[in-house]
Amino acid sequence: MSVEDRKERNREELRQLILNAAEEIIGREGIEKLSLRKIASKIDYSPSIIYHYFKDKSDIVEQITADRFQMILSAISKSKESGGDPVEKLKKLNRTYIETALSMSEAYLSAQLSTSPDVLRFTSCMFRGAGSSNPALAVLCASLKEIHGQSTPKEDELELTAQMIVSASIGLILKLSIEKELSQGQRQRLIDQFVNVTVLQIAGRSPYEKSI
Amino acid sequence: MSVEDRKERNREELRQLILNAAEEIIGREGIEKLSLRKIASKIDYSPSIIYHYFKDKSDIVEQITADRFQMILSAISKSKESGGDPVEKLKKLNRTYIETALSMSEAYLSAQLSTSPDVLRFTSCMFRGAGSSNPALAVLCASLKEIHGQSTPKEDELELTAQMIVSASIGLILKLSIEKELSQGQRQRLIDQFVNVTVLQIAGRSPYEKSI
Amino acid sequence: MSVEDRKERNREELRQLILNAAEEIIGREGIEKLSLRKIASKIDYSPSIIYHYFKDKSDIVEQITADRFQMILSAISKSKESGGDPVEKLKKLNRTYIETALSMSEAYLSAQLSTSPDVLRFTSCMFRGAGSSNPALAVLCASLKEIHGQSTPKEDELELTAQMIVSASIGLILKLSIEKELSQGQRQRLIDQFVNVTVLQIAGRSPYEKSI
Amino acid sequence: MSVEDRKERNREELRQLILNAAEEIIGREGIEKLSLRKIASKIDYSPSIIYHYFKDKSDIVEQITADRFQMILSAISKSKESGGDPVEKLKKLNRTYIETALSMSEAYLSAQLSTSPDVLRFTSCMFRGAGSSNPALAVLCASLKEIHGQSTPKEDELELTAQMIVSASIGLILKLSIEKELSQGQRQRLIDQFVNVTVLQIAGRSPYEKSI
DNA sequence: TATGAATGAGGCTTCATTCAT
DNA sequence: TATGAATGAAGCCTCATTCAT
Numbered sequence: 001m002s003v004e005d006r007k008e009r010n011r012e013e014l015r016q017l018i019l020n021a022a023e024e025i026i027g028r029e030g031i032e033k034l035s036l037r038k039i040a041s042k043i044d045y046s047p048s049i050i051y052h053y054f055k056d057k058s059d060i061v062e063q064i065t066a067d068r069f070q071m072i073l074s075a076i077s078k079s080k081e082s083g084g085d086p087v088e089k090l091k092k093l094n095r096t097y098i099e100t101a102l103s104m105s106e107a108y109l110s111a112q113l114s115t116s117p118d119v120l121r122f123t124s125c126m127f128r129g130a131g132s133s134n135p136a137l138a139v140l141c142a143s144l145k146e147i148h149g150q151s152t153p154k155e156d157e158l159e160l161t162a163q164m165i166v167s168a169s170i171g172l173i174l175k176l177s178i179e180k181e182l183s184q185g186q187r188q189r190l191i192d193q194f195v196n197v198t199v200l201q202i203a204g205r206s207p208y209e210k211s212i
Numbered sequence: 213m214s215v216e217d218r219k220e221r222n223r224e225e226l227r228q229l230i231l232n233a234a235e236e237i238i239g240r241e242g243i244e245k246l247s248l249r250k251i252a253s254k255i256d257y258s259p260s261i262i263y264h265y266f267k268d269k270s271d272i273v274e275q276i277t278a279d280r281f282q283m284i285l286s287a288i289s290k291s292k293e294s295g296g297d298p299v300e301k302l303k304k305l306n307r308t309y310i311e312t313a314l315s316m317s318e319a320y321l322s323a324q325l326s327t328s329p330d331v332l333r334f335t336s337c338m339f340r341g342a343g344s345s346n347p348a349l350a351v352l353c354a355s356l357k358e359i360h361g362q363s364t365p366k367e368d369e370l371e372l373t374a375q376m377i378v379s380a381s382i383g384l385i386l387k388l389s390i391e392k393e394l395s396q397g398q399r400q401r402l403i404d405q406f407v408n409v410t411v412l413q414i415a416g417r418s419p420y421e422k423s424i
Numbered sequence: 425m426s427v428e429d430r431k432e433r434n435r436e437e438l439r440q441l442i443l444n445a446a447e448e449i450i451g452r453e454g455i456e457k458l459s460l461r462k463i464a465s466k467i468d469y470s471p472s473i474i475y476h477y478f479k480d481k482s483d484i485v486e487q488i489t490a491d492r493f494q495m496i497l498s499a500i501s502k503s504k505e506s507g508g509d510p511v512e513k514l515k516k517l518n519r520t521y522i523e524t525a526l527s528m529s530e531a532y533l534s535a536q537l538s539t540s541p542d543v544l545r546f547t548s549c550m551f552r553g554a555g556s557s558n559p560a561l562a563v564l565c566a567s568l569k570e571i572h573g574q575s576t577p578k579e580d581e582l583e584l585t586a587q588m589i590v591s592a593s594i595g596l597i598l599k600l601s602i603e604k605e606l607s608q609g610q611r612q613r614l615i616d617q618f619v620n621v622t623v624l625q626i627a628g629r630s631p632y633e634k635s636i
Numbered sequence: 637m638s639v640e641d642r643k644e645r646n647r648e649e650l651r652q653l654i655l656n657a658a659e660e661i662i663g664r665e666g667i668e669k670l671s672l673r674k675i676a677s678k679i680d681y682s683p684s685i686i687y688h689y690f691k692d693k694s695d696i697v698e699q700i701t702a703d704r705f706q707m708i709l710s711a712i713s714k715s716k717e718s719g720g721d722p723v724e725k726l727k728k729l730n731r732t733y734i735e736t737a738l739s740m741s742e743a744y745l746s747a748q749l750s751t752s753p754d755v756l757r758f759t760s761c762m763f764r765g766a767g768s769s770n771p772a773l774a775v776l777c778a779s780l781k782e783i784h785g786q787s788t789p790k791e792d793e794l795e796l797t798a799q800m801i802v803s804a805s806i807g808l809i810l811k812l813s814i815e816k817e818l819s820q821g822q823r824q825r826l827i828d829q830f831v832n833v834t835v836l837q838i839a840g841r842s843p844y845e846k847s848i
Numbered sequence: 849t850a851t852g853a854a855t856g857a858g859g860c861t862t863c864a865t866t867c868a869t
Numbered sequence: 870t871a872t873g874a875a876t877g878a879a880g881c882c883t884c885a886t887t888c889a890t
Contacts, residue, residue: 032244035863046872057864115390126387128398160405171383175338178327186340193372201413247880258855269881456668459859470876481860539814550811552822584829595807599762602751610764617796625837671884682851693885
């Protein structure tokens with residue numbers, strides 16, 4: 001990375017460079033092992049440069065967690081838009097959620113574990129009414145409504161169901177993230193079980209009436 | 213804490229003092245932030261004193277984690293022994309698990325989030341065969357078997373079901389721990405929904421055929 | 425050492441300052457007693473500054489050891505190049521070795537006594553094949569070959585002879601270093617005896633057939 | 637080691653127990669790694685007990701070095717008394733010295749490296765006149781005299797020769813102690829070379845006139 | 849005689865941060 | 870804008886030693 005290269009980068013580019021480096025480290029070593037020195041060394045700058053772009057270390061961490069959470073939202077939103085059978089759509093949506101989160105599991109868990117108001121704006125979803133105000137939960141509720149068709153239960157029950165699905169998904173993501181030694185096969189079995197069977201059951205259908 | 217005070221404490225008391233201090237720190241800052249220095253400063257001793265009572269830091273962490281999980285295990289075991297309808301027993305067992313964990317939510321989550329081998333020995337439960345080797349999962353599997361009676365599915369499927377229940381429970385515990393602003397009522401609704409509906413469905417029954 | 429003084433020093437100067445301090449400590453207390461804290465305190469800096477200039481402690485030890493052995497090596501190499509009678513050259517070479525080592529006897533002995541791999545890379549010379557891979561031993565072997573002329577024994581025997589000379593030299597250096605009360609005259613007698621008589625005999629020649 | 641056992645030991649026995657434990661540790665881990673805690677743990681006493689028997693750590697070290705050095709002396713003295721050919725006796729004596737020292741190499745080297753007056757009383761042997769006052773050197777001089785028979789050189793030269801043998805032996809012992817990775821075979825080759833060839837040459841004889 | 853409690857110093861190392869340039 | 874120098878706090882751990890019992 002030559003001096004010339006650097007000069008061509010404008011402020012925003014370097015900012016992003018820092019964030020990306022931080023994410024990469026979080027992904028590989030965990031958020032507790034993130035250090036400014038490591039970021040700096042990865043981008044071939046000195047540690048002090050970071051203070052020109054961020055207030056301090058926690059500033060970086062918060063940016064990342066918020067950013068990445070938004071990524072998940074856009075992933076499931078896209079998933080929702082794909083046509084097809086409502087049940088399949090729910091399954092696909094849920095699978096997308098889980099896999100996107102797992103692909104950035106450290107950052108995702110950091111977000112889910114943060115109690116900072118900045119982050120909770122994105123993550124909180126268990127309160128009454130979250131089905132309308134939390135974008136991810138809203139997507140899920142819409143999907144559930146589609147499945148139930150005319151016999152849709154009350155908003156209230158729908159929301160509770162969506163909350164069950166979300167919290168259960170988070171639990172699965174957590175366990176899969178933490179138990180790193182699991183075989184790929186077992187990993188897939190667990191996700192399949194979750195998506196194909198559990199989710200449908202939570203949504204109020206027996207696993208035996210597969211696909212409508 | 214005067215010198216005289218200290219002298220009155222015998223070996224076991226100081227040991228407990230250390231453990232309690234450690235727990236308190238874990239509860240407030242998370243297990244990754246626990247340090248011997250912090251423990252020592254909290255109990256007004258020099259850091260080296262800790263080595264009189266524990267082999268090293270991981271020794272302490274292990275003691276605490278083991279304690280915690282033992283508490284949960286004995287809580288759900290007691291739950292299991294209560295007589296009555298198998299389905300009601302499963303519900304009670306699950307509710308006990310969730311509520312016991314919530315009563316020590318910081319420490320519980322810290323353990324569930326740790327990737328240290330010392331801790332994973334207690335927390336890992338998603339691998340194939342965990343149904344036999346993880347005590348809490350074993351209790352759960354036994355409870356499921358009781359429900360299914362003669363038509364019990366293969367061990368394999370039973371284990372997967374138990375793993376779904378456990379990971380989903382952990383997800384719920386996490387969300388209830390993080391979203392501190394939730395009303396007590398909403399908290400109860402979520403737990404009730406989880407226990408009364410989800411668990412049964414996971415166990416392979418429609419929510420509409422309540423109790424046998 | 426005022427703040428102003430420090431600022432005037434550039435990077436290389438501080439690096440050298442650290443190395444010199446380390447050497448001084450090794451000279452006084454032995455290599456096993458060298459510590460980063462002592463270095464830092466000697467140069468009036470905080471211990472962490474050392475990590476700006478060296479990877480870690482072993483990095484420093486290695487630099488110093490390498491330096492020292494390089495000094496000896498270049499001293500005997502120069503010695504070897506001087507023209508003249510092969511026997512005289514061996515004597516001169518050996519005397520140079522002993523005197524150079526004595527001029528830094530504490531550091532030299534520390535190195536010879538260290539079992540750290542970092543240091544052994546330079547000091548180990550008794551293994552089979554050291555005659556080729558240890559530079560100082562190689563110089564010695566070359567000198568012996570020159571003396572023997574056509575009747576040079578097998579490489580193997582040559583190497584053993586060189587190893588005898590080196591280990592005997594080290595023994596002499598050690599004794600002269602430890603017995604600090606020896607008169608200068610006795611010191612010289614011992615070195616002369618070693619170089620003029622013993623070495624030649626070890627090399628396979630009677631002291632009575634002096635010079636070819 | 638029961639409480640009863642302990643009581644039966646008198647003061648001197650425990651003293652020896654401590655010394656032996658210390659020696660064993662020195663032998664296995666090196667003198668720099670010796671610690672009072674390790675000694676105490678090895679003898680199943682608490683560390684503080686040591687202060688009842690020794691002033692401090694260095695007191696122990698000095699005792700050991702002096703003790704062990706005396707052991708060598710008695711070993712070679714015994715060696716000297718065995719009958720037979722004078723040359724063979726010298727070879728045997730020298731081999732005994734080297735091997736006895738190697739059998740306690742850490743303690744031996746500690747002694748040879750100590751500059752404490754207490755220890756130097758045993759180890760110093762390079763001064764003029766050491767041939768008479770240093771017991772080990774005296775043994776060696778006597779052996780040399782026996783070899784030379786009527787043509788014995790001046791005391792002075794004899795002493796210098798003995799000093800060469802001793803210092804060279806120490807050098808060999810040092811190298812063999814430090815280079816721990818040497819094969820047993822190479823070790824033997826080096827000692828054989830030293831004893832069979834070098835010693836004879838030092839004593840003023842060509843290696844080719846083996847045994848008289 | 850023997851010990852357990854306790855400490856303070858020191859061992860190596862990593863870190864976030866500040867400051868002058 | 871960017872950096873290198875520097876620090877002090879903190880991380881875990883081992884040690885010799887003292888002291889009251």
